[in-house]
Amino acid sequence: MRSYRSRLDNDLPRWREAGWLTAEGEASIRKDVASHSRSLELAPALAIIGAVLIGFAAMSFIAANWDEMSRLARLALIFASLGTAYGIAGILFERGYPAFAHAAILAGVALFGAGIMLIAQMFHMDGHPPDAVLTWALGALGAGVVLGSNPALALAMLLMGLWSGWEMVESGVVHWPFLLGWGAVTAAFLWRWWVPGLQFAAVVLSIWIICLGYLLFDGHGHGVVVGVGLLVGAAGLALPSLSERWSAFSTPAVAYGMTIAFAGLFALQFVEENVPLFGLILLAIATLTLVLAGIGFGLRTSSSAALWLGYGGFSLEVLALYFKTVGTLLGSSLFFFAAGFIVIALAAVAYRLHARMEAQS
């Protein structure tokens, strides 16, 4: 948001000097931008941090006074602090401080999680920790839906990821129930039409899909990851022609799809062992093509995120190839010669295509 404003600061005087804009026009634009900007404000951010700190304070108070208190007193204190947090949220909503109210809800959800842990500790429960995380996630989801709180929903998504990650680390197999939990929180994001939440959901799902490569087929499922990534990217490209409403999601879908496919290709080249030289060369060409397509896509749609993901992917790929080929049959210099040649060839193709499109229009 700030970058938009600073761009306007640069552009508006120039436009006014060029005579495209009156002084009143400039003032109205500035006023409109100021009233519509939903920048991250400091006060709510501080309120949320404060809420988290208060949650920790309550927990360490209970933990520190463990001996003096009977179990019943500890439970009463946990329940009371939980009720207080949500009560404060209600009062803040009524007084017209929604940002602070959401911070209080977040504190309530944090206290719920801490309550689960304290009760587990109180009764020496040592069962299956991911179950506790799932319980916490469902509590956050419930609070987020019932009270219409985006921060609580974001925490629910984070906890769903933690739950699934823990299950997969413990068992070493794919944790399919994650899709149910993820779907529930994502449905809540959609219902509230909260775009940052949807982005977060996409990030969590992308990480989960990339993990599939390490779990499917005894850890050799990276091909599946590449396929899923390419499908997501293709779906993103097709979105604008399918539906008006969803066309805004086209660019992010392409970016996520390409990132997933890149992660799969990367693992095929550098995580898998005993990759034959010829296979490695083919995979490297495919990866570089994907990355360059990503950069091209970023330039065409002026999406800086896609552009930077593309540059980042390119650097990662080249660096990893360099380390892999040092001291092998295929000398590094030969490799870079080939890579440079391929990139220039692709650039030439892109230039031709661009020129032809210009000529047509």
Next chain:
Amino acid sequence: MMSERRNLWLGIAVVVAGQIGVLGWMVWDRVHLLSSGREIVLEVVPVDPRSLFRGDYVILNYDISRVETPRGKKRLHRGSLIFSTLQKTKDGKWKLTAAGPERPESVGPDQVVLKGRVRFASRVARRGSNVATVNYGIESFFIPEGTGRELEKLVGQKKLAALIAVDESGNAALKGLIVDGERVYEEPLF
């Protein structure tokens, strides 16, 4: 406006009641198990006594933490459930007699079944059997902050055992610790 306000407080009441309900159910479930479950005593496999109580909790290892399922049984995987049958011997100790992925259909009066989860599993090729490290949910004992040294001194070279409550479905809960036959750290239910 009035109804909006009512909805807000109704929502808050629902969330608070729901979350306290979940926590309360956790407590009730545990208390029920501790108070009505069958009591058994398991000897704790000794570890270095100096590191035993260093933190604010103790990791307890038992003989039954390592099980072997006979040849031909279903292969065990990390995270899968396992049912261990314990038999009370003449000297009052509980010994592992069988273990497998299915719950035994019938148990004798001097037997209990514990439900656990496989932490690590491997196959002994020579014998065709499975060896697994099992977690029964009774492996951590939390002690009040700063009392580790005290308990450490108390235990010293003596034999440490754990008092366990087991319910019908095989869930186990730690009730307390036993040092040389004497109950210590047996916590009240509330």
